[in-house]
Amino acid sequence: AVLKERGLRVAVAADSRPGSAMQKLAKSCGVECVRITTNDGESIAKLLEQVAPQVVIFDGFNAEERFGHYVHEGAPDAMRLLDMQDFHALRLGREGLVGCGASFADVAQHKPDTSSKDLLRELAALHRCDLALAISDEERILLVETYGLPSDKLICASIGYDKPPQVLTELRGFSDRKHAMFIGNWRHKPNRDCAQWLAMCIWPKVRRMLPAVELHIYGSSPTPEDMALTDDSIGVRVCGFCKDIAATMQSHRLLVAPLRYGAGVKGKLTDSMRHGLVSVTTLVGAEGLGGADSFPGIVVGGKQVLVKADTDKEHQDDVEVNAQSKVASECSEEADADMFATATVDIYEDESLWSSIQARGHAFVSERCDAAVTGRSLWDTLMDRWMNLPESRRTDFTGQMLWQSALRSTEWMAKGLALKEEIRRLRLEQTKLQSLPEGADSLVTHVDVVGAEKES
Numbered sequence: 001a002v003l004k005e006r007g008l009r010v011a012v013a014a015d016s017r018p019g020s021a022m023q024k025l026a027k028s029c030g031v032e033c034v035r036i037t038t039n040d041g042e043s044i045a046k047l048l049e050q051v052a053p054q055v056v057i058f059d060g061f062n063a064e065e066r067f068g069h070y071v072h073e074g075a076p077d078a079m080r081l082l083d084m085q086d087f088h089a090l091r092l093g094r095e096g097l098v099g100c101g102a103s104f105a106d107v108a109q110h111k112p113d114t115s116s117k118d119l120l121r122e123l124a125a126l127h128r129c130d131l132a133l134a135i136s137d138e139e140r141i142l143l144v145e146t147y148g149l150p151s152d153k154l155i156c157a158s159i160g161y162d163k164p165p166q167v168l169t170e171l172r173g174f175s176d177r178k179h180a181m182f183i184g185n186w187r188h189k190p191n192r193d194c195a196q197w198l199a200m201c202i203w204p205k206v207r208r209m210l211p212a213v214e215l216h217i218y219g220s221s222p223t224p225e226d227m228a229l230t231d232d233s234i235g236v237r238v239c240g241f242c243k244d245i246a247a248t249m250q251s252h253r254l255l256v257a258p259l260r261y262g263a264g265v266k267g268k269l270t271d272s273m274r275h276g277l278v279s280v281t282t283l284v285g286a287e288g289l290g291g292a293d294s295f296p297g298i299v300v301g302g303k304q305v306l307v308k309a310d311t312d313k314e315h316q317d318d319v320e321v322n323a324q325s326k327v328a329s330e331c332s333e334e335a336d337a338d339m340f341a342t343a344t345v346d347i348y349e350d351e352s353l354w355s356s357i358q359a360r361g362h363a364f365v366s367e368r369c370d371a372a373v374t375g376r377s378l379w380d381t382l383m384d385r386w387m388n389l390p391e392s393r394r395t396d397f398t399g400q401m402l403w404q405s406a407l408r409s410t411e412w413m414a415k416g417l418a419l420k421e422e423i424r425r426l427r428l429e430q431t432k433l434q435s436l437p438e439g440a441d442s443l444v445t446h447v448d449v450v451g452a453e454k455e456s
Helices: 020-029 041-051 061-074 088-099 104-109 117-128 137-145 189-209 245-251 267-274 333-349 351-368 371-387 389-394 397-401 409-434 449-455
Strands: 011-014 032-035 055-059 079-083 131-134 154-156 180-183 215-218 236-240 254-257 278-282 298-301 304-307 319-321
Touching: 011 041, 020 032, 041 061, 041 409, 055 061, 061 079, 061 117, 061 409, 079 117, 079 371, 088 104, 088 117, 088 189, 104 298, 117 397, 131 137, 131 371, 137 154, 154 371, 180 189, 180 245, 180 267, 189 215, 189 236, 189 254, 189 333, 245 267, 254 267, 254 333, 267 278, 267 351, 278 333, 278 351, 298 333, 333 351, 371 389
Parallel strands: 011 032, 055 079, 079 131, 131 154, 180 215, 180 254, 215 236, 254 278, 278 298
Antiparallel strands: 298 304, 304 319
């Protein structure tokens, strides 16, 4: 949107089949959508020649690994941007800790080191690019201070909304809402883990204290196993895709998001603030949104559940809602579930605290999630980098070093995949020839698959 608003031509290239999302993007934003063939360097080179891009944005570090060298060779003057989405190596490292039964606090404090291959791959991709978009200031600072990325290579481009939220007084209040909800695409592993843990371990505890309150789980792409989490005896209902997020969020009293691992900024939490829905989440969930100290909601983790009161004059004092007294390092999965359930029940029944948090969340998203403000900052950074690109590259020793042939393993990997794809195509052609009626093979050219394999 930032580029289109300033009159630039934008094209999106993907190796997946055009779907409804791509068609919607093309129609609503005037974006040209192009399909490229998987592992086909010729089609990618042809596209780069036709489009002659000035800026190329990679959708995650995996995309840079697969296509970065084509851009480096076919459009050397184009500025290469990496849209991180989130810090993948951080998310994957935390996932491993959850599998070992680590507590909320231990998972949130984790930082991957050089033993993580995912970290090394992601850092290499970041260095090879001219600029990277981090989803939050927390991750930008982490990459600079802990992992040594040049600060001028990173800009925070967080979640932003084109329209301001409804006026606070127009949003439903405490008494007009009921039940709790969670929302998230089931294909995203942190969401699936969260929903399963919430339904099976946390909600039964909540239900014992609030027997009339239900949990509604929304999200696209649920499997039969996911749908089986529905359990009327404890008030859990898996609802599938949410057709109207605004109406759904404005009818519920709480968004419960006990995310045990993940990274980046969670859009479900900013969406909930826009619609006056109070959230209960974890240290990981609150990252990029103020963290435990200033997140406008309930943050569960460590020794206490900490809540900051509304900034309104009537609510100047900080409020602490005591929950679990165990030290974070000693918290087990069961203790974390108890702590989260207790925090959920406390805020569900506390109208005064709930109302103050609703107001604070509304103010937070109004002030910090303005797409126009984010867009102007992003555009200014892009223009500055573009105008100084040659000089930036001359002094980017690490980034340029990684383009030396001895270190370009991702390029050779991609070329190897392209060769395998060609061999597969030749084998398929040979199979077709062998299926022809006897004598028909004299009418067509022989395909030498063995020869192709020898060349590889």
